[in-house]
Amino acid sequence: MTNRIGFVILAVAGTAGVRVLSQDAPVVPADSPPAGELLCRLDRTVASPGQVVRLTGLIRADHDATVREVWHDAVRVAEYDPKAGRLKNLKAGLFYPVGPPGPEVFENLPMNSTTPGADGVMLWDVQTPRVKGLEFEFKPKQLGTFLIYAKWEFTTTRQQVEAPPVLLVVRPPMDAKGRPVARPEGLDKDAP
Amino acid sequence: MSAESEAEWADEWAGEEDDPDSDGGEGQTDGDEDDGDEESQPPPGPPATPPAPATPPTGSTLQWSHFRVVATPPRAGGEDAQIGYTRAGSGQFTFDVPTVLLVDGMYYASWGSYSAGMVYSVRFNPATSWVVRGNQDAGLLEHERLHLLIAEYVAQKISAKYPTISGHGSGAALTREEALSKARADAAAQLKARFDQVVAEWARIDTAVQTRYDAQTMHGSDPFNQLWWKDDYKAEVDKEFPVGP
Numbered sequence A: 001m002t003n004r005i006g007f008v009i010l011a012v013a014g015t016a017g018v019r020v021l022s023q024d025a026p027v028v029p030a031d032s033p034p035a036g037e038l039l040c041r042l043d044r045t046v047a048s049p050g051q052v053v054r055l056t057g058l059i060r061a062d063h064d065a066t067v068r069e070v071w072h073d074a075v076r077v078a079e080y081d082p083k084a085g086r087l088k089n090l091k092a093g094l095f096y097p098v099g100p101p102g103p104e105v106f107e108n109l110p111m112n113s114t115t116p117g118a119d120g121v122m123l124w125d126v127q128t129p130r131v132k133g134l135e136f137e138f139k140p141k142q143l144g145t146f147l148i149y150a151k152w153e154f155t156t157t158r159q160q161v162e163a164p165p166v167l168l169v170v171r172p173p174m175d176a177k178g179r180p181v182a183r184p185e186g187l188d189k190d191a192p
Numbered sequence B: 001m002s003a004e005s006e007a008e009w010a011d012e013w014a015g016e017e018d019d020p021d022s023d024g025g026e027g028q029t030d031g032d033e034d035d036g037d038e039e040s041q042p043p044p045g046p047p048a049t050p051p052a053p054a055t056p057p058t059g060s061t062l063q064w065s066h067f068r069v070v071a072t073p074p075r076a077g078g079e080d081a082q083i084g085y086t087r088a089g090s091g092q093f094t095f096d097v098p099t100v101l102l103v104d105g106m107y108y109a110s111w112g113s114y115s116a117g118m119v120y121s122v123r124f125n126p127a128t129s130w131v132v133r134g135n136q137d138a139g140l141l142e143h144e145r146l147h148l149l150i151a152e153y154v155a156q157k158i159s160a161k162y163p164t165i166s167g168h169g170s171g172a173a174l175t176r177e178e179a180l181s182k183a184r185a186d187a188a189a190q191l192k193a194r195f196d197q198v199v200a201e202w203a204r205i206d207t208a209v210q211t212r213y214d215a216q217t218m219h220g221s222d223p224f225n226q227l228w229w230k231d232d233y234k235a236e237v238d239k240e241f242p243v244g245p
Helices: A004-015 B005-014 B139-159 B176-217 B223-238
Strands: A041-044 A053-060 A067-081 A086-088 A113-115 A129-141 A144-156 A160-162 A165-172 B068-070 B086-096 B098-104 B106-124 B130-132 B165-173
Touching: A041 A144, A041 A165, A041 B086, A053 A144, A053 B005, A067 A129, A086 A144, A113 B176, B086 B139, B086 B176, B098 B176, B106 B176, B139 B176, B165 B176, B176 B223
Parallel strands: B068 B130
Antiparallel strands: A041 A053, A053 A129, A067 A086, A067 A113, A067 A144, A113 B086, A144 A160, A144 A165, B086 B106, B098 B106, B106 B165
């Protein structure tokens, strides 16, 4: 019975495109971009308004592609509650998009960065034997927790790849006693 | 909030934390910090991005000094220069006063949202603009400038076509607060979806005209067609915005 269950699990994994490796096979860390896919990282997951955050998008170095266009989007999944002095998670059905996105939420994170025509090429900011990628430094301006999405369009083929979202928590700085120092500017002024 | 007070606020907060990672740089960087586990011998970094000028150049003021200089084209057989820019849309984002009905113990909320005075704009991006060393001639600069002028004009046309966008949300729940929250999330999602539609149209038109421009001028190497486009680029863009039924 146990063997039969194991067989079924392997069969399902096979149909899902998952390779089952032997124990001796080399393993690349899961935070490396899979073949043909885009993976994003933040250099920090918690920041205060005004702090510089770096978003790095990476593809494998052997992926024969260049980028002509980049899109960024964000969804708010927690709001700052000024009365409670803390971030309050939203229920999953109540997440809402940041937008229309503008510098009032993330300064210098472009909604869209493009090159004209179909054959534009962006220079890589990161190039290593394993990965190549683009970096964007920006400053969060509002308090909250955000899922940040990135999408790239490749040159010529116009193929689009979308990265799994990365999470950024924007909290107020704290005073010496650990109490949040929230200022009205950091609240979502567009929230009803 | 004024831009000045915004800057003071950000600077003050940024200054409160002694964080060596926060170098305060703008735009894209040289990328040699995040990949320590990826390599043993880092290759030479990409060319530095010129410092962002206080006022970004426009199609009329763009100079070669605003571009990154590279030794070879980043793609084999590619062009000698390329301009890049960012697109953004901004406006006054407002929620209407919501309405809530209580029917048979269920709350039904309705909430409208709109963004008026929408301005769609492009901004030269020094991080994605480059020229191959030795190719900084006046003719090629003229070609790249016209790319930006076309992009600026398309953005103006989109701003005129879609000055206001709106969305309407609704939500039902057993509590008033949750019904309102659902309606708000729905309204924000509807507004964003409308915004995305406009931006998609904007990008499609811009890319179509820019591709035509590159093809007809052979990326600037056809001086006759380059001159023709310089005089008539607005008419070419206007073709993408038909008037009337």
